[in-house]
Amino acid sequence: MNLDKKIEVFKKSLMKGTKQKGYQRVLQGLKNTATIAVLGLLIGIVIGTLIAIVKVIPKRGWISKTLDKIVTVYVAFFRGTPMVVQLLLSYYVLFPLLGIKMSSLAVSIVVFGLNSGAYVSEIMRSGLLSVDPGQMEAGRALGLGYGMTMWKIIVPQAVKNILPTLGNEFITLIKETSVVSFVGAVDLYSVFNYIGSSNYEFMVPYLCMAIIYIVLVLIISGLVKLMERSLRASDKR
Amino acid sequence: MISVKNIYKNFGDLRVLKGVSCEIEKGEKIVIIGPSGSGKSTFLRCMNLLEEPTYGEVWVDDDLVTPVDPYLHFDVIRASRTYAEKMLAARQANPEKSEEALDSEIIWEIKEKDLLKKHEGGAYNALIKQIERENSLNINLARQRIGMVFQQFNLFNNLTILDNITLAPMKLKGLSKAQAADKAYALLERIGLKDKAAAFPQQLSGGQKQRVAIIRALAMDPEIMLFDEPTSALDPEMVGEVLDVMKELADSGMTMVLVTHEMGFAREVGTRLLFMDDGQIVEEQPPKEFFANPKTARAQDFLSKVL
């Protein structure tokens, strides 16, 4: 088959289909990929914030020490194992054991959220730690409490470091969604794989898939750059 | 104003303060000098508990801001089980000695050997609790009365100069935004920086930042001001403008504790000078006498290097 013919076959299969046309499948896959990445990041931000709080506050009582141990194990697990492993363990082992019935898409979102939480917590922690300790000392020396100083002084400065890095985490999540087909969720990769295998012709669908991923990532990193620049501009003021 | 009682500070194995005491009276201008690494900053930072002393107590007026240090209270030592047991044994062993002699020997031994860490009885614990209940003050409240100025200025980078000054009075003293701003403008006027109210710290020179840092502390109406080498991070041409503000403050009657290398300023403004070396106060004199006539060899050696 020459290239023209291959493109012809691909185009045809985009319009083919009984329940769902090929292009509708692609859109579905795109939507799922975006859903998993966006919701995963949102859940990740919530979990990551909680973990970062546990990690950053001074440890005095046994409660804060115990919490610290728990989140340390959590972070070590999610950073120390591949996403596929976490996905397979959750879908085939953990959730059935707990008696939770969820669609593969829902499981994917949850696992991406849990995984992202571990990474986001590190992003937030280092963002907070990168703020000059003198800022906290100055607040405390005036008599402001720890929480108040955090909220009014440290967090606003940390956000400038955190936001661009969160953008990068989002890009990572988008790319990693390609593993959710392991548990049967429909994403960008799985729809193009489906089209390819139904025609025994993979070249054009896979190229197409790669282009869509690249475009997505370029758009997001463009937005991150814009954000970085406006944050830096507000620094110079 | 502030009294520091026999404080020790260890950072891990590093012993930085080795029993430092100091009573600061209202209106005093205390200057602390000494070689780098001798513990001057740590001492100053213990006064407002930015560093927590390992042993010893810090009192702000009649309020205790550190935990009780049992070794500083004889009645606490006497209430301990350790003391009772030792006393019993000592009475039997030395029936001829007086109670007072035994008492002071045992107290000395308990202090020296740090014997109070072990399990102690209810009387002892109750006494500690009582001292704390009667005297202890939340550190945030104490800090509102103690202003501090840092070597690195530490202005809040995310806030304008005005907000830097008004934040604490609004949050802690219940001032309205307008009241706090009025006060801030008056203070800015005093240092000639009224036109910088809307600027951010990054737009100010070092000298300007430090002057703002001083009035940020003053906006809380502190009773005492602590300065940790306020001019050491400045270009030489900016040192004068900051010292001028401090001089004015001193003349207005503010109680001040100042760690500095500005010997001329120390001599001019200081009412008492503490020379620190190796975690201890080695010499204590009025500055003029100290510079003219240092008593200890260590102080003489130090002065010969810096003057």
Ligand SMILES: Nc1ncnc2c1ncn2[C@@H]1O[C@H](COP(=O)(O)OP(=O)(O)O)[C@@H](O)[C@H]1O
């Ligand atoms: N937070 C800290 N952790 C560990 N060591 C410290 C800390 N702060 C000060 N030190 C050490 O304590 C010693 C005294 O420091 P410092 O009080 O800053 O001295 P000075 O102000 O007289 O130069 C130094 O050896 C310093 O390295």
Ligand SMILES: [Mg+2]
């Ligand atoms: Mg110092």
